[in-house]
Amino acid sequence: MTVENLEQEYLNLQQQIRNVLIQKETIKIQLAEIDSALEELKNSKEDNVYKVVGNVMIKKSKNDVEKELSEAREDLQIRVNSLEKIEKDLIEKIKKIEEKLKEKGG
Numbered sequence: 001m002t003v004e005n006l007e008q009e010y011l012n013l014q015q016q017i018r019n020v021l022i023q024k025e026t027i028k029i030q031l032a033e034i035d036s037a038l039e040e041l042k043n044s045k046e047d048n049v050y051k052v053v054g055n056v057m058i059k060k061s062k063n064d065v066e067k068e069l070s071e072a073r074e075d076l077q078i079r080v081n082s083l084e085k086i087e088k089d090l091i092e093k094i095k096k097i098e099e100k101l102k103e104k105g106g
Contacts, residue, residue, distance in 0.1 A: 010097045010101070016090055017090045020086050024084070031076050035073070038066065
């Protein structure tokens, strides 16, 4: 692989890792919102709560909303774990390319 190809691959990997980090941060914000909502539900004495669905609010049982939020939280956590694995792989690839570039004097 030529130095130019290595440099291009390096730039591509850097862009990919930036995208992964942005996605991961977005999901972590969503997780924080879910955690906050679950905490509010835990502290609520009400049996029914309102949930925003599209442009309307619907009345649902507190248990149903807690279950939905917990499931959404689990799904988001799986996505974070997946993104962290991708991030780790990209970092390894970047390190290998950096080593190759050093060897070639790039």
